[in-house]
Amino acid sequence: MASVSAPSAALAPRRPSASAALLFPYPYSSPRVSPSPTAQPRRLAVAARAMPWPHVLTVAGSDSGAGAGIQADIKASAALGAYCSSVITAVTAQNTVGVQGVHAVPEEFVGEQLRSVLSDMSVDVVKTGMLPSAGIVKVLCENLRKFPVKALVVDPVMVSTSGDTLSGPSTLATFRDELFPMADIVTPNVKEASKLLGDVSLQTISDMRSAAESIYKLGPKHVLVKGGDMPDSTDAIDVFFDGKEFIELRGLRIKTRNTHGTGCTLASCIAAELAKGATMLHAVEVAKKFVESALYHSKDRVIGNGPQGPFDHLFSLKSPLHKMGSLHKFNPDDLFLYAVTDSGMNKKWGRSIKDAVKAAIEGGATIVQLREKDTETREFLEAAKACVDICRSSGVPLLINDRIDVALACNADGVHVGQSDMPAWEVRELLGPGKIIGVSCKTPAQAEQAWKDGADYIGSGGVFPTTTKANNPTLGFEGLRAVCSASKLPVVAIGGINTGNAGSVMELGLPNLKGVAVVSALFDRECVATETRSLRSILMNACSRS
Numbered sequence: 001m002a003s004v005s006a007p008s009a010a011l012a013p014r015r016p017s018a019s020a021a022l023l024f025p026y027p028y029s030s031p032r033v034s035p036s037p038t039a040q041p042r043r044l045a046v047a048a049r050a051m052p053w054p055h056v057l058t059v060a061g062s063d064s065g066a067g068a069g070i071q072a073d074i075k076a077s078a079a080l081g082a083y084c085s086s087v088i089t090a091v092t093a094q095n096t097v098g099v100q101g102v103h104a105v106p107e108e109f110v111g112e113q114l115r116s117v118l119s120d121m122s123v124d125v126v127k128t129g130m131l132p133s134a135g136i137v138k139v140l141c142e143n144l145r146k147f148p149v150k151a152l153v154v155d156p157v158m159v160s161t162s163g164d165t166l167s168g169p170s171t172l173a174t175f176r177d178e179l180f181p182m183a184d185i186v187t188p189n190v191k192e193a194s195k196l197l198g199d200v201s202l203q204t205i206s207d208m209r210s211a212a213e214s215i216y217k218l219g220p221k222h223v224l225v226k227g228g229d230m231p232d233s234t235d236a237i238d239v240f241f242d243g244k245e246f247i248e249l250r251g252l253r254i255k256t257r258n259t260h261g262t263g264c265t266l267a268s269c270i271a272a273e274l275a276k277g278a279t280m281l282h283a284v285e286v287a288k289k290f291v292e293s294a295l296y297h298s299k300d301r302v303i304g305n306g307p308q309g310p311f312d313h314l315f316s317l318k319s320p321l322h323k324m325g326s327l328h329k330f331n332p333d334d335l336f337l338y339a340v341t342d343s344g345m346n347k348k349w350g351r352s353i354k355d356a357v358k359a360a361i362e363g364g365a366t367i368v369q370l371r372e373k374d375t376e377t378r379e380f381l382e383a384a385k386a387c388v389d390i391c392r393s394s395g396v397p398l399l400i401n402d403r404i405d406v407a408l409a410c411n412a413d414g415v416h417v418g419q420s421d422m423p424a425w426e427v428r429e430l431l432g433p434g435k436i437i438g439v440s441c442k443t444p445a446q447a448e449q450a451w452k453d454g455a456d457y458i459g460s461g462g463v464f465p466t467t468t469k470a471n472n473p474t475l476g477f478e479g480l481r482a483v484c485s486a487s488k489l490p491v492v493a494i495g496g497i498n499t500g501n502a503g504s505v506m507e508l509g510l511p512n513l514k515g516v517a518v519v520s521a522l523f524d525r526e527c528v529a530t531e532t533r534s535l536r537s538i539l540m541n542a543c544s545r546s
């Protein structure tokens with residue numbers, strides 16, 4: 001007879017650790033070990049009100065390697081908090097080398113799957129991927145007419161990156177004539193855009209714009225021409241068109257072999273965001289950021305021997321530091337009036353860091369850096385958190401000088417580092433691709449290195465002699481000019497700049513000199529807002545002259 005032993009400690013109910021609670025935040029109550037005999041049995045909290053669950057239905061092919069297709073769609077939607085059902089149009093035998101076989105599902109059975117899901121499961125958004133035949137496209141369109149949804153995202157998958165055909169030329173006309181007019185967005189890559197338009201050549205951003213406009217004329221409400229496969233580009237640039245305006249969405253191009261499934265993932269993320277209620281442009285921006293972050297976090301992973309590996313959609317489960325929370329996209333024009341705080345000056349004038357930042361923003365600062373060399377860490381962090389709130393609500397990015405730990409803890413928009421701080425590439429490793437990194441550079445060689453390290457901008461100076469920073473050699477206009485002309489990055493000038501000389505800096509007319517950074521001229525003054533306001537008007541006048 002088997003002996004009955006006491007439950008081991010490992011099986012006893014335990015509260016989840018704090019870190020598990022952080023990773024899987026859900027209301028958790030520890031199970032009661034010995035309920036009193038009179039207590040009513042506890043019921044699981046059955047929802048008294050219906051909780052909406054954003055729902056994406058993907059109509060696409062299965063990728064046995066699970067990097068693209070249905071598998072990517074389910075992972076991407078789930079990562080962004082949407083439920084994803086799946087109607088399978090084809091089964092592919094596929095790996096990191098390429099596509100070895102395609103087995104299309106009969107049209108009637110695609111129809112049956114569509115009816116099953118659409119008639120019962122409250123789908124918000126349909127996303128399409130591989131549609132291997134004109135017949136399947138037609139069945140899909142019939143079902144969409146019968147069961148309307150909030151939005152239709154069409155990723156016109158035709159050829160895999162390995163060059164294998166996933167949807168032949170016979171479906172092209174049905175895509176154009178039947179599916180596109182029903183679509184809220186169509187997301188071709190450059191090769192697909194070219195095919196849809198009769199093999200036009202697409203080499204430049206301007207070609208991508210023309211293609212977006214021509215595809216828009218086929219009937220979708222928005223078009224996104226994806227530039228992931230554009231040759232020789234240091235950025236990953238996509239062109240968005242809503243019928244009126246073109247928007248170039250620029251992302252960091254991640255150096256990795258693991259780009260299989262980027263297109264499927266992007267379209268699914270757009271669908272998930274739309275299902276959650278986002279506007280189209282916001283959905284596209286979130287989706288692009290998601291792809292960039294996922295590529296970044298899986299760039300060194302190795303699966304398979306072929307040229308194109310999968311990436312990790314669930315990176316945020318493993319890397320809580322890089323949550324999708326902060327989506328501030330760096331705009332070089334934000335460098336225009338760059339306010340840098342100084343604890344000594346705040347103390348002198350009896351101001352808190354928070355009040356100093358508030359006043360600078362009120363006066364028109366376009367970006368803020370907290371440079372607190374002798375504030376205690378705990379006090380600094382508290383102040384930084386308050387400043388993040390102020391800056392977020394005004395749409396002004398907030399950077400932290402040198403202290404990567406503080407930047408992470410307060411979820412700032414980025415950091416600024418000097419030549420003796422942590423190298424920018426290490427900072428990038430820690431902060432991920434979504435944060436802004438600035439580097440102080442005095443020489444063309446340093447500027448070149450900052451670009452290689454993945455910085456977003458350069459701070460160059462001291463342009464004039466300054467008392468804010470000890471032992472800081474003055475570069476003068478010539479030094480600034482040398483750094484700017486060697487730099488592929490936008491530059492902000494710093495060092496001794498004030499209302500008296502700021503105009504002359506901007507009047508140098510250096511194309512990548514985007515603004516001036518100031519400390520004393522704003523914060524070693526009685527009224528920070530007034531000083532900021534007058535500096536702003538001086539800068540604007542200088543720019544209109546040069």
Ligand SMILES: Nc1ncnc2c1ncn2[C@@H]1O[C@H](COP(=O)(O)OP(=O)(O)OP(=O)(O)O)[C@@H](O)[C@H]1O
Nearest residue numbers: 189226227228229236252253254260261262263264
């Ligand atoms: N190396 C990269 N770094 C950053 N973003 C990338 C990279 N490659 C692609 N992207 C982005 O991924 C998204 C998908 O674009 P891409 O052109 O790769 O689509 P696709 O060719 O349809 O993808 P696939 O066929 O591999 O699923 C775009 O936003 C693009 O800019």
Ligand SMILES: Cc1ncc(CO)c(N)n1
Nearest residue numbers: 061062063068069130160
């Ligand atoms: C099944 C499937 N759908 C889409 C793509 C495009 O990446 C692929 N390679 N495989």
Ligand SMILES: [Mg+2]
Nearest residue numbers: 161228229262
């Ligand atoms: Mg691609």
